[in-house]
Amino acid sequence: MSAASAGGYGGAVDELEASFRDAMARVPAPVTVITTSADGQPTGTTVSAFASLSIDPPMVVFALDNRGGMIDRLRASGRAGVNILAGHQADAAIKFASRHTPDRFADLDWTLDHDLPRLTEAAAWLRCEELEFLPGGDHTVVVATVVSAETDGDSSLAYHLREFKDVRPQR
Numbered sequence: 001m002s003a004a005s006a007g008g009y010g011g012a013v014d015e016l017e018a019s020f021r022d023a024m025a026r027v028p029a030p031v032t033v034i035t036t037s038a039d040g041q042p043t044g045t046t047v048s049a050f051a052s053l054s055i056d057p058p059m060v061v062f063a064l065d066n067r068g069g070m071i072d073r074l075r076a077s078g079r080a081g082v083n084i085l086a087g088h089q090a091d092a093a094i095k096f097a098s099r100h101t102p103d104r105f106a107d108l109d110w111t112l113d114h115d116l117p118r119l120t121e122a123a124a125w126l127r128c129e130e131l132e133f134l135p136g137g138d139h140t141v142v143v144a145t146v147v148s149a150e151t152d153g154d155s156s157l158a159y160h161l162r163e164f165k166d167v168r169p170q171r
């Protein structure tokens with residue numbers, strides 16, 4: 001067992017951050033690619049900080065790092081696509097997390113759905129409007145209203161202990 005708490009000096013804070021990261025690695029997380037169109041260009045980012053928020057109306061919530069480029073692009077477009085990745089799409093998750101890939105959509109099957117980039121083989125697709133932005137530490141929390149939802153298959157990609165897992169019905 002290991003533990004840390006916030007202290008009054010840098011070492012304890014670094015230790016808390018490491019323990020916090022280790023604790024959160026034990027939360028099995030969804031893997032999505034959040035997309036939008038910015039200046040006519042498709043853009044997308046891998047996001048695990050994603051959850052359902054409300055059923056009536058349907059709403060979701062996700063969090064984006066303030067240092068990344070996606071948050072500004074979403075503020076500009078006001079609309080978002082959520083690609084909930086299928087179990088076989090770990091390569092897409094890595095591609096959309098890469099800062100060094102010039103075209104994250106290259107070699108992938110995707111279409112435009114109401115001008116939002118949609119990955120063809122994703123397990124589910126949500127089209128979102130009416131984005132609201134709330135401060136959340138070094139991230140921004142995005143609250144989004146879902147205007148369309150579709151599914152494709154029962155296999156989903158999860159992230160657990162810093163590894164991708166294909167989650168599917170056990171039958």
Ligand SMILES: Cc1cc2nc3c(=O)[nH]c(=O)nc-3n(C[C@H](O)[C@H](O)[C@H](O)COP(=O)(O)O)c2cc1C
Pocket residue numbers: 031044045046047048049050063064065066067068069070071093094096097098099159
């Ligand atoms: C499995 C996984 C989950 C991630 N989850 C998030 C997340 O929830 N929020 C976030 O801002 N970045 C997350 N990232 C990191 C971003 O995808 C990465 O920093 C990306 O380069 C940011 O792109 P951008 O500059 O276009 O926003 C995740 C990366 C991986 C591999």
